[in-house]
Amino acid sequence: MKTFDTIDHDVLCSKLYNLFRFSKSAVKLIRSYLSNRCQAVYYNSKISDFLPVPTGVPQGSVLGPLLFSLYVNDLPEVIKTCNFHMYADDVQLYFSCNISDIDNSIARINDDLSAIYNWACHGKLVLNPVKSKCLVIYKTPFNTQTLPKLMINSEPIEFVDKAKNLGITFDKTLTWDKHINEAICKTAAKLRALWSTQHLLPVQVRLMIAKTYLMPTLFYGIEIFGNCGCKSFNKLKVAFNNIARYVFKKRRGQPITEFANAILGMSLTDYIKFKMLTFLHRVIHTKEPSYLYEKLQFSQSSRAKTIIPKKYTLSNSEKQFFIFAVRLWNKLKVQLKHVSSVMQFKTKLKYELSGVA
Secondary structure, three states, X not given: OHHHHHOOHHHHHHHHHHOOOOOHHHHHHHHHHHOOOEEOOEEXXXXXXXXXXXXXXXXXXXXXXXXXXXXXXXXXXXXXXXXXXXXXXXXXXXXXXXXXXXXXXXXXXXXXXXHHXXXXXXXXXXXXXXXXXXXXXXXXXXXXXXXXXXXXXXXXXXXXXXXXXXXXXXXXXXXXHHHHHHHHHHHHHHHHHHHOOHHHOOHHHHHHHHXXXXXXXXXXXXXXXXXXXXXXXXXXXXHHHHHHHHHHOOOOOOOOHHHHHHHHOOOHHHHHHHHHHHHHHHHHHHOOOHHHHOOOOEOOOOOOOXXXXXXXXXXXXXXXXXXXXXXXXXXXXXXXXXXXOHHHHHHHHHHHHHOOO
């Protein structure tokens, strides 16, 4: 990542000493580790001259990501208005407001963006407004082109209708339709490339390809978008049935449901419930990530381990994870809710959902 290459060694060592209280000898050791590095380019059996690398941390090393995380650790201190997530060199700001207050809210977000830009300049990091996007998520449609601009160093940030976040496509109404369509298209493209060699591979190998290559593409993030509505669910089911046809050499028109269920060990509907409940179980028993665990409210009875459902007014809200998954969780047997081991929970949950151990 380019940001890893722009870390200033003097600024890093200053932060290690002043913010994290590293000893002088430890800082000196890290400076020695980073200093006097050179690099060259090897291409077409030829190697270029070696040139010094005056900035950055070694990518691919164990210390590289850790040193970068320490370098940007003080960024949250300058963010006063927005909520935020940080992942490697990616920072995402979140802010919620009523449509009537949107102009004032954008002004407040711009204050945070200005503070982030000043922080980056002080740390000798470069922000790229072109790669920054703003996704406005709303219930009632309105024209984002009439809104005041979000700015980074006088450069406007583009308003978009969709944005990719850790591999999942979010759209302006959180319908998940765009993500599901993209996942289906990618899966279909992979299947087309595999059909020509289908007859050369035994069924065990085709099954392994399905589970390790095709299904992760189709079902990535299904814990979030699993309760997507009948139309999108049917699209997912057709795409998964095509995977089953590849594995078991079944032509179109031949019954496939039994074979598709054999891959998952349960029906697709139960598989989605299984993935959602497993994820919710992990959040409950590890209390991580904290920003998700904090959204859960439990009843006074610790034995029942019942989660208080969130109130909602729109019927579309039933598709949300914290509505649908909580409803599923509250229907589980009390003994199952108290199983702390992930593996034991998965085994017992499979039995409860499908009756297959």
